[in-house]
Amino acid sequence: MSDAQMTTRAKDKSRWERFRESDFFYAFKRSPIALVSFTVVCILVLSAVFAPLIAPTNPFDPASLNLMNGFTAPMEPNAFTQETFLMGTDDQGRDVFSTILYGMRISLFVGVSAVLFAMVLGIILGLIAGYFGGWAETIIMRFADVQLTFPSILVAMLIFGIAKGFTPVEYRDQMAIWVLILAIGLSDWVQFARVVRGATLVEKSKDYVAAARLIGRSPWAIMIKHILPNALSPVLVIATISLALAIIAEATLSFLGVGAPPTQPSLGTLIRIGQGFLFSGEWWILFFPACTLLALALSVNLLGDWLRDALNPRLR
Amino acid sequence: MLAFIIRRVGQSILVLLIVGLVAFSMFRFVGDPIDNMLGQERTIEDVERLRTQLGLDQPFPVQYFKFLEGAVQGNFGVSYRQGRPVAEILMERAPATLELAAVSGLLAIIAGIALGVFTAIRRNGFAAHTIMAASLVGVSLPTFLIGILLIYLFSVELGWLPSFGRGETVSIGDWWTTGFLTQSGIKALILPAITLGLYQMTLIMRLVRSEMLEVLRQDYIRFARARGLRDRVVNFRHALKNTMVPVVTVIGLQLGSIIAFAIITETVFQWPGVGLLFINAIQFVDIPVMAAYLMLISVMFVGINLIVDILYVFIDPRLRVDRKGGH
Numbered sequence: 001m002s003d004a005q006m007t008t009r010a011k012d013k014s015r016w017e018r019f020r021e022s023d024f025f026y027a028f029k030r031s032p033i034a035l036v037s038f039t040v041v042c043i044l045v046l047s048a049v050f051a052p053l054i055a056p057t058n059p060f061d062p063a064s065l066n067l068m069n070g071f072t073a074p075m076e077p078n079a080f081t082q083e084t085f086l087m088g089t090d091d092q093g094r095d096v097f098s099t100i101l102y103g104m105r106i107s108l109f110v111g112v113s114a115v116l117f118a119m120v121l122g123i124i125l126g127l128i129a130g131y132f133g134g135w136a137e138t139i140i141m142r143f144a145d146v147q148l149t150f151p152s153i154l155v156a157m158l159i160f161g162i163a164k165g166f167t168p169v170e171y172r173d174q175m176a177i178w179v180l181i182l183a184i185g186l187s188d189w190v191q192f193a194r195v196v197r198g199a200t201l202v203e204k205s206k207d208y209v210a211a212a213r214l215i216g217r218s219p220w221a222i223m224i225k226h227i228l229p230n231a232l233s234p235v236l237v238i239a240t241i242s243l244a245l246a247i248i249a250e251a252t253l254s255f256l257g258v259g260a261p262p263t264q265p266s267l268g269t270l271i272r273i274g275q276g277f278l279f280s281g282e283w284w285i286l287f288f289p290a291c292t293l294l295a296l297a298l299s300v301n302l303l304g305d306w307l308r309d310a311l312n313p314r315l316r
Numbered sequence: 317m318l319a320f321i322i323r324r325v326g327q328s329i330l331v332l333l334i335v336g337l338v339a340f341s342m343f344r345f346v347g348d349p350i351d352n353m354l355g356q357e358r359t360i361e362d363v364e365r366l367r368t369q370l371g372l373d374q375p376f377p378v379q380y381f382k383f384l385e386g387a388v389q390g391n392f393g394v395s396y397r398q399g400r401p402v403a404e405i406l407m408e409r410a411p412a413t414l415e416l417a418a419v420s421g422l423l424a425i426i427a428g429i430a431l432g433v434f435t436a437i438r439r440n441g442f443a444a445h446t447i448m449a450a451s452l453v454g455v456s457l458p459t460f461l462i463g464i465l466l467i468y469l470f471s472v473e474l475g476w477l478p479s480f481g482r483g484e485t486v487s488i489g490d491w492w493t494t495g496f497l498t499q500s501g502i503k504a505l506i507l508p509a510i511t512l513g514l515y516q517m518t519l520i521m522r523l524v525r526s527e528m529l530e531v532l533r534q535d536y537i538r539f540a541r542a543r544g545l546r547d548r549v550v551n552f553r554h555a556l557k558n559t560m561v562p563v564v565t566v567i568g569l570q571l572g573s574i575i576a577f578a579i580i581t582e583t584v585f586q587w588p589g590v591g592l593l594f595i596n597a598i599q600f601v602d603i604p605v606m607a608a609y610l611m612l613i614s615v616m617f618v619g620i621n622l623i624v625d626i627l628y629v630f631i632d633p634r635l636r637v638d639r640k641g642g643h
């Protein structure tokens with residue numbers, strides 16, 4: 001969307017009014033999918049952020065746990081303590097609803113951080129490749145091509161394994177979240193770099209860049225202040241779609257046991273734990289985290305799809 | 317043509333050399349190989365002997381070259397965790413993964429093409445709409461959740477199929493074990509194969525469908541119908557055949573992903589294949605196994621890419637005449 005045009009046309013209006021009158025907002029209001037998925041994302045993100053306020057118990061505070069509450073079915077009073085839980089409890093008597101809220105925090109934190117990391121890395125490398133060209137471009141883009149040959153989940157696993165090898169044994173559990181962010185981020189930068197490089201190549205030859213160069217702005221100032229804003233909307237689209245992929249990647253890695261540790265369980269870890277109780281009939285320990293993951297990934301994905309269509313003028 | 321093949325082969329070798337460098341650096345720099353191989357009780361002589369034996373006292377490029385030399389001969393060192401040669405462990409596990417991948421791949425290709433053609437021909441029918449909607453859900457579901465769902469339905473609730481393992485296997489020759497020849501082996505294969513193949517199947521289906529829709533609009537299809545050719549001949553001989561270039565590319569590339577995604581399926585179903593081995597290697601930081609797996613899978617990926625690129629030229633005659641043309 002052309003924010004710049006909007007600014008010149010309606011300088012006297014507030015930012016919010018300009019946004020409400022934009023095509024973007026109009027398209028948003030008219031799309032049921034966008035409205036629903038945006039609402040779901042908002043609810044999930046807010047409940048994750050305010051988890052300590054919403055959750056009935058803190059699942060990681062041993063004092064609040066009562067082993068007698070173990071394996072309570074959802075909405076049924078426990079045989080010993082008569083307590084009821086919205087989504088039941090797990091083997092240790094932890095409220096499943098609370099663990100989901102806290103787990104979603106970790107899933108979202110890892111997903112968002114990994115995408116931000118991939119975005120910053122991809123933007124920098126893409127700008128360098130597009131603006132300077134030459135051997136820097138050759139190295140960066142060849143490397144990107146090689147990495148793209150492999151599925152990103154495999155790259156993430158490999159980076160996780162290597163980084164785990166570098167962390168001392170006693171810190172591995174504490175560092176797991178950061179290692180996870182590093183691994184998913186590094187497996188995902190290629191898309192950003194390709195798009196930013198493409199946009200930079202187009203913008204580089206335009207007059208305003210020549211003008212900026214003429215008045216002696218440094219290459220980095222030109223890249224970041226002048227070229228980058230014009231490449232931001234595809235980056236935003238990729239970021240949203242990447243977020244859905246990153247959340248699923250994180251869940252997959254944690255499910256496989258090479259991600260978030262049981263001391264800091266994400267949704268994937270909770271599903272891994274829940275799978276163990278599938279055969280003994282305690283379906284809720286698995287079911288609710290799985291549904292939450294699905295709702296989160298699906299709504300972010302749909303939002304990303306919609307954003308891609310809305311921001312791509314060719315498809316209008 | 318020949319020049320193109322030579323250039324592609326050259327590129328592939330370069331990629332493999334780079335991956336080899338990554339694998340070697342993992343082995344060399346992640347942790348100390350000596351520490352990992354010798355226990356707490358060791359003498360300086362032991363350390364020195366192992367250092368010379370592993371060639372760690374030689375310059376980096378020489379070590380790298382030695383590593384490549386070993387890798388080409390299938391020698392990837394000794395697993396830190398199991399204390400056995402990595403090549404031996406991999407050979408033992410490979411049949412399970414290859415059988416699983418082959419069955420899932422076939423399933424994905426056959427069902428994917430069939431459903432793609434069906435949904436394209438009956439594109440407004442109820443069945444086609446249902447299949448398309450279901451495929452959208454299938455693409456969004458993470459693989460491991462599909463696996464769990466299938467286990468819940470067919471193992472826990474219905475009790476028809478086993479939820480883990482490979483069933484009984486039969487040895488063929490010295491090192492190949494197959495699950496195809498026993499009833500329990502085939503039963504055990506069904507759920508993992510569906511789990512692994514489903515995503516690829518939806519991809520192939522959606523691709524075949526959109527390509528078919530594109531082709532069915534072309535004039536030559538209308539002329540073929542006007543000539544009075546039967547629907548089946550038009551749909552399969554004329555239309556499907558011309559969708560094959562992108563479909564073969566995607567199928568080829570997806571075969572590589574099947575091997576990679578087997579990691580997830582194998583973990584869900586505790587399938588004793590290479591993928592499960594790799595996950596365990598990551599959990600226990602067993603670097604030689606990780607490095608060997610990386611090399612193995614890159615050879616497979618790069619090889620598949622190469623074959624697909626060359627096949628491309630054979631399938632599409634337009635590419636043969638002039639590589640610099642519009643394509």
